[in-house]
Amino acid sequence: MKQTIKKLLRDYIADLVGDVSFEILTPPDPSLGDYATNVAFVIAKKEGKKPAETATELKDALESTLGEMATMQVSSNGFLNFFLKPEFLQKRLLEIKSEAQYGRGGEGAGKKVIIEYPSCNVAKPMHIGHLRSTIIGDALANVYETLGYDVIRWNYFGDWGTQFGKLIASYKRWLDKEAFENDPVGEMLRLYVKFHAEAASNPELEKEGQAEFKKLEEGDNENRKIWSELREESLKDFDRIFKRLGTRAFDQTKGESDYESELKPIIAYLQEKGFARESEGALIIDLAAHGLPPALLRKSDGATLYMTRDLASLGDRIKTYQPEKILYVVANQQALHFEQLFAAARDLKLGDAGLVHVKFGMVLGEDGKKLATREGKVVAAEEVIDKIVALARKKVIQKNPDLSSDEADKIANSVGLGGLKYNDLKQHPHSDIVFDWDAMLDLSGNSGPYIQYTYARLANILAKAGAYSDGDVSMLVEPSERALMKKLLDFPDAIGESAKLYTLNGLALYLYELAHAANQFYEQVRVLEDDNNDRKNARLTVIATVASTLKQGLKLLGIEALERI
């Protein structure tokens, strides 16, 4: 809604005064129950007039374009307020209702977006950082999809590099077969930790690891077999966790090793074309022109690196899909790597896909320090899921003692994951977050379960109401219902902003505010026992619209909306 008015204003003003820089403001009017938009502009300054004066001129000029949509008023400090007309409100509300139910589309039609997340590493458990990446990536993919983009959810995992030599070395030395069969991922972690503990006092181990990786690269049968066994077990485990999280399936799954065979030709090509050169025994792409340190393609011992494989993968993605954008949902920590990758891609003219590092802050321990794998301090993704679902189950049973065990499980899962995902998505991703069980497990207030609960309440009214026909919402005059309708109109904007900024916190906040407005309405207005049938139908229409908007919005965040929680 805001966007519609903004666009009309932009076009109109550009037409009126030419290409002038101006600002349009859009906070809602707090004092009135109708939708309002405010305008202030540089025109006033440019022409040496007072804002109130130019705002009045603008108001008169806009009458013919916007008059049927809204009435306008100029406030004393020069802000132009729009009050939607009831007929327009009715029309727009029904549009939102159908959009919420059937999804949107259009702006992304025919465009492809590749979204990479969560970049797990084989042989290491999925940790809380991967959880953030998965939750953000999945939601972002949903948002782009709803805007009509052809989204490719890309699972790209680390399954190559020296660390696999180290792992193979410890596998050969210390593997506990029985433990591996029972809990392969746990045993891999034990081997990983043990290797680093032992290597601290025994430098020979490092060399052994490097040698084992070299054998792996050269195709040694035994190492190849161990490697693929570890890889397979890890991938199975990742899939199991993705299923538990209820995120959508990936469209493409590739490991770094998939690009191994392409690396030599690529390196040869880059050297031949003069993009890469030798330096201190290593092969680099010089990025000094971009003000960046060089990107390393090959170590002095001949082994390739993360950068080499990412470059190969990027080439593959662009060649295969010709995407409009490629989003990498990866932690802040790797900002420099992506700056280098993107700079190199520009130099190599790999294509004009918009490359975006969708970065998010680290998850810090309660001491404010990084959670590090080597010290075993990492919080496993699954531990978080277990804990929050268990907590949700306690709460569910407490609220609904008559539920069957299966129903309680189902609801606990939905509410627990809802709490977990929402808690992450409601925050602006850039800042580091301190890992805090209490905050993560809080299921009331501005939380996922709050919105789920609101949905269930509204669904309950609709179920009790039975069949009804869409009413005329322009007859509704209670402040709480006006506010609720006004809020509904912002749903498309919230989705659009989310895609534009690559953040979900605006959408999450919007849903909370919509749910809050719905709860206020719920507490103040009785719907079902109304003698006035027209009014009852109108209210049911609003409720149905809010319910489907909440459901659709939660779905975008990867959260399930149940009729009963």
Next chain:
RNA sequence: GCGCCCGUAGCUCAACGGAUAGAGUAGCAGACUUCGAAUCUGCUGGUGGGGGUUCGAUUCCCUCCGGGCGCACCA
């Protein structure tokens, strides 16, 4: 030393350069014989310091202070 991210209420976080800086939580005080109290209502409380640009700065620029991350053979 250089680069990136961050600093807002006791705590966790919001605010395309806009109106009186908003929420949650914690604390206090209220509302269930009525569509689900996982709810609603009220009170208390804030932009790290200093400059600059602007009609207007939490937002942009400079500087200082504080925290995190990264900076050539890890990913």
